[in-house]
Amino acid sequence: MDKFFSAKHVAIIGVSRDTRKVGHVIFRNFVDEGFRGKFYVVNNTADAILGHPAYKSVLDVPARLDLAIVAVPAEASIQVVDECGRKGIKNVIIVTAGYREEGNMELDKRLEETLKKWKIRCVGPNCLGTFDAYTKLDTLFLPRYRLRRPPEGRLSFVCQSGAVGSSILDLATSQGYGFSKFVSYGNAMNTDESDLIEYLGKDSKTKVICLYIEGAVSGKKFLKTCRAVTRRKPIVALKGGRTEEGSKAAISHTGSLAGSADVYSAVFRQAGVLEVFSLEEMFEVAKVLEKAQKPAGNRIMAITNGGGYGILSTDAIVQNGMKLASLSGVSRERVRKELPRVHTENPMDLLGDASTEGYKTALDIAVNDKNVDVVLLIILYQTPLVTPEIVDIVVEYNDMKKKPIVVVSAGGEFTEVLKQNLESNGIPNYTYPENAIRAVRRLVEY
Amino acid sequence: MDKFFSAKHVAIIGVSRDTRKVGHVIFRNFVDEGFRGKFYVVNNTADAILGHPAYKSVLDVPARLDLAIVAVPAEASIQVVDECGRKGIKNVIIVTAGYREEGNMELDKRLEETLKKWKIRCVGPNCLGTFDAYTKLDTLFLPRYRLRRPPEGRLSFVCQSGAVGSSILDLATSQGYGFSKFVSYGNAMNTDESDLIEYLGKDSKTKVICLYIEGAVSGKKFLKTCRAVTRRKPIVALKGGRTEEGSKAAISHTGSLAGSADVYSAVFRQAGVLEVFSLEEMFEVAKVLEKAQKPAGNRIMAITNGGGYGILSTDAIVQNGMKLASLSGVSRERVRKELPRVHTENPMDLLGDASTEGYKTALDIAVNDKNVDVVLLIILYQTPLVTPEIVDIVVEYNDMKKKPIVVVSAGGEFTEVLKQNLESNGIPNYTYPENAIRAVRRLVEY
Numbered sequence: 030m031d032k033f034f035s036a037k038h039v040a041i042i043g044v045s046r047d048t049r050k051v052g053h054v055i056f057r058n059f060v061d062e063g064f065r066g067k068f069y070v071v072n073n074t075a076d077a078i079l080g081h082p083a084y085k086s087v088l089d090v091p092a093r094l095d096l097a098i099v100a101v102p103a104e105a106s107i108q109v110v111d112e113c114g115r116k117g118i119k120n121v122i123i124v125t126a127g128y129r130e131e132g133n134m135e136l137d138k139r140l141e142e143t144l145k146k147w148k149i150r151c152v153g154p155n156c157l158g159t160f161d162a163y164t165k166l167d168t169l170f171l172p173r174y175r176l177r178r179p180p181e182g183r184l185s186f187v188c189q190s191g192a193v194g195s196s197i198l199d200l201a202t203s204q205g206y207g208f209s210k211f212v213s214y215g216n217a218m219n220t221d222e223s224d225l226i227e228y229l230g231k232d233s234k235t236k237v238i239c240l241y242i243e244g245a246v247s248g249k250k251f252l253k254t255c256r257a258v259t260r261r262k263p264i265v266a267l268k269g270g271r272t273e274e275g276s277k278a279a280i281s282h283t284g285s286l287a288g289s290a291d292v293y294s295a296v297f298r299q300a301g302v303l304e305v306f307s308l309e310e311m312f313e314v315a316k317v318l319e320k321a322q323k324p325a326g327n328r329i330m331a332i333t334n335g336g337g338y339g340i341l342s343t344d345a346i347v348q349n350g351m352k353l354a355s356l357s358g359v360s361r362e363r364v365r366k367e368l369p370r371v372h373t374e375n376p377m378d379l380l381g382d383a384s385t386e387g388y389k390t391a392l393d394i395a396v397n398d399k400n401v402d403v404v405l406l407i408i409l410y411q412t413p414l415v416t417p418e419i420v421d422i423v424v425e426y427n428d429m430k431k432k433p434i435v436v437v438s439a440g441g442e443f444t445e446v447l448k449q450n451l452e453s454n455g456i457p458n459y460t461y462p463e464n465a466i467r468a469v470r471r472l473v474e475y
Numbered sequence: 476m477d478k479f480f481s482a483k484h485v486a487i488i489g490v491s492r493d494t495r496k497v498g499h500v501i502f503r504n505f506v507d508e509g510f511r512g513k514f515y516v517v518n519n520t521a522d523a524i525l526g527h528p529a530y531k532s533v534l535d536v537p538a539r540l541d542l543a544i545v546a547v548p549a550e551a552s553i554q555v556v557d558e559c560g561r562k563g564i565k566n567v568i569i570v571t572a573g574y575r576e577e578g579n580m581e582l583d584k585r586l587e588e589t590l591k592k593w594k595i596r597c598v599g600p601n602c603l604g605t606f607d608a609y610t611k612l613d614t615l616f617l618p619r620y621r622l623r624r625p626p627e628g629r630l631s632f633v634c635q636s637g638a639v640g641s642s643i644l645d646l647a648t649s650q651g652y653g654f655s656k657f658v659s660y661g662n663a664m665n666t667d668e669s670d671l672i673e674y675l676g677k678d679s680k681t682k683v684i685c686l687y688i689e690g691a692v693s694g695k696k697f698l699k700t701c702r703a704v705t706r707r708k709p710i711v712a713l714k715g716g717r718t719e720e721g722s723k724a725a726i727s728h729t730g731s732l733a734g735s736a737d738v739y740s741a742v743f744r745q746a747g748v749l750e751v752f753s754l755e756e757m758f759e760v761a762k763v764l765e766k767a768q769k770p771a772g773n774r775i776m777a778i779t780n781g782g783g784y785g786i787l788s789t790d791a792i793v794q795n796g797m798k799l800a801s802l803s804g805v806s807r808e809r810v811r812k813e814l815p816r817v818h819t820e821n822p823m824d825l826l827g828d829a830s831t832e833g834y835k836t837a838l839d840i841a842v843n844d845k846n847v848d849v850v851l852l853i854i855l856y857q858t859p860l861v862t863p864e865i866v867d868i869v870v871e872y873n874d875m876k877k878k879p880i881v882v883v884s885a886g887g888e889f890t891e892v893l894k895q896n897l898e899s900n901g902i903p904n905y906t907y908p909e910n911a912i913r914a915v916r917r918l919v920e921y
Binding site for chain 2: 042049111170172174175176177188189190191192193194195196197199200202203241243269270271272273274275278279306307308309333334335336337338339340341344345346347348353366373376378381409411412413438439440442443444445460461462463464
């Protein structure tokens with residue numbers, strides 16, 4: 030499985046001269062993006078593509094290969110895969126479409142048999158394939174000016190739908206998320222979501238696995254795999270086709286027998302998988318799992334310089350089944366002495382003229398209180414007494430690793446700069462208190 | 476009431492030389508932002524501030540005044556307001572804090588009596604005051620580098636909490652929302668949310684009223700006012716303090732007797748107010764109400780180039796109690812002939828290689844079908860065959876005003892540019908299908 034992401038000798042089969050064609054776009058990923066291994070161009074009509082020698086067949090490549098990327102038309106793919114087998118290649122990514130999903134069952138069967146004959150592991154067909162932010166192996170055939178590739182990180186994303194996967198990868202990148210691996214596995218001919226999840230479970234660079242799934246190839250295998258993996262790292266899953274109508278649409282999309290939403294929810298629960306209910310929630314939950322430490326319990330302490338935010342956060346904490354932390358006697362005494370203008374202890378409202386120093390005191394009280402499990406820090410950067418140095422203070426307290434700290438800030442450019450600063454120092458930031466609390470709930474649950 | 480937003484002769488009382496002080500920041504708003512009227516600086520110790528002559532008292536200002544902004548300390552405010560009365564000013568905005576909300580009941584009473592004596596209408600005290608994007612009257616005492624001011628638009632925002640109001644105004648501005656008027660009314664001494672809503676109901680520049688409220692000053696007045704206003708324009712309301720715990724926090728915040736969430740929900744329903752449950756939802760709903768035309772019913776037609784998005788949208792449509800539109804016979808015939816690769820009619824999946832031309836055909840079918848009430852257009856701009864010209868086509872169909880069109884696109888910079896293009900042409904855009912559908916539901920309900 031590792032070769033799908035970390036192969037060092039890769040053949041790209043079907044590299045067209047036409048810059049808009051799938052094979053060409055993949056080729057350009059290898060040329061432009063600093064792929065860490067060697068790659069070989071296969072094209073049965075050209076001698077060279079943009080200065081790279083082209084081989085008529087993979088059999089002509091003068092090197093041992095550990096991965097082939099197949100981007101030839103479906104009819105030609107059988108012969109190409111057979112040649113891969115003869116070459117001794119054990120991993121192929123077939124991005125080509127036109128098999129069972131278009132009713133070509135005969136072709137589908139022949140491809141399956143060819144793969145079986147040579148014991149080749151295959152991602153696809155009918156998929157976007159894989160992306161690895163570390164090795165720069167990248168079969169996403171969407172141009173980089175339209176779809177930005179994410180930086181190195183610790184999220185991995187297994188996505189049945191290529192469109193959901195690629196657009197969300199693009200969006201998440203623009204929001205500052207880092208990734209380890211991405212895979213869109215299409216028809217799952219002999220590699221399904223469970224195989225990929227199992228592999229990512231062992232991948233040291235993956236801390237959180239995100240999954241968009243319409244239907245599991247094997248429910249039993251899925252349950253067994255996820256149960257084992259979630260002991261080591263969290264899986265966040267979004268199920269497409271939760272309603273009867275959505276489920277019908279899924280059948281036409283990926284041929285998935287989607288199964289009832291309740292069954293999936295039960296499987297997720299049994300397997301320790303954190304189920305989410307929207308694309309937005311998926312990455313919000315993944316972020317807190319990736320960045321924040323595990324809390325001891327569900328008692329949340331809210332600190333704010335905006336009273337309304339404290340109230341909305343309180344509502345959300347209660348509505349998500351968590352508790353408002355009740356400060357210890359020692360902490361209450363400190364609040365009275367050191368923050369005399371603060372009336373309520375949770376949410377601790379530092380008032381509109383709160384200073385960076387006031388935040389430091391409040392943070393110090395909260396992270397040292399045994400009755401507090403999670404600190405929800407609401408910082409509205411609009412007020413002048415909140416100086417940019419607050420970033421250093423929050424980072425300092427977060428680095429003590431006493432309690433998970435989650436920050437909420439809503440605003441424009443000035444706010445964004447400071448938020449991104451905190452994010453890049455490993456602190457999860459959210460725009461809306463309701464969304465932050467929804468994510469924290471999953472952190473507590475895991 | 477109009478003077479709070481459109482006054483032409485304004486005194487700013489309490490303009491300090493200290494650039495960090497509230498009065499100075501307000502003064503700078505008038506200097507820097509192109510206020511359309513005349514303003515006069517009042518400062519009892521200086522002769523001039525940054526070249527602007529300063530008057531010792533409002534009584535010394537050599538002009539008739541229709542608004543005074545009061546930014547002196549609470550103790551000095553009584554005399555200042557009394558002088559405003561003697562000067563014949565009938566509207567004051569008192570941003571100063573330190574009255575009942577800090578337990579100073581005696582001062583509070585004296586201020587109230589002084590206002591009554593001179594029949595002065597007051598916004599505040601203890602508030603951020605008002606902002607008008609058209610007249611540039613702007614009492615928000617938060618520096619513009621931290622809090623961007625929005626461009627002219629048709630949303631108005633009444634916000635009990637200054638922090639919620641200002642941070643969300645800043646955020647909404649960075650997201651491209653335009654505003655007419657903003658008001659944070661603080662202690663609501665003699666002008667409350669109902670007065671402001673009533674005024675905005677008659678304001679021709681306000682198309683949608685957003686409201687963040689912890690507790691209404693008078694429930695009866697609120698119900699009566701909203702009922703009348705919602706006949707003319709929508710009100711979108713978020714209630715802070717929906718839980719018992721949140722409600723307790725609200726009492727300490729604005730002294731609001733928050734009342735049970737159920738009571739508020741019932742009042743909102745009776746008054747035709749659209750209740751939302753998060754800050755994020757508030758502006759997502761406001762956007763669709765501002766931009767989209769009223770649909771004839773709740774039958775949604777989804778068009779997509781990403782199958783997974785079609786499925787998630789279908790789930791969301793059903794879960795929000797709306798219907799998947801069922802195409803007419805004529806339309807089905809057109810799909811078969813003109814879009815032969817499309818298998819399912821709703822969601823209409825144009826597939827990953829959908830072109831701009833394909834979208835045009837699908838749009839043409841949808842907007843001309845009598846069985847369709849709303850068109851949900853999912854456009855993933857990552858694929859090369861979706862050319863930027865799609866913006867012109869969507870605008871063209873939207874301008875026909877046959878059906879409301881709502882667009883969903885997730886992605887990075889490339890996507891953002893095209894989304895903003897559609898937005899500025901009056902088409903509501905969303906990142907996530909679930910959020911778009913949640914907003915469309917309110918458009919249908921209103």
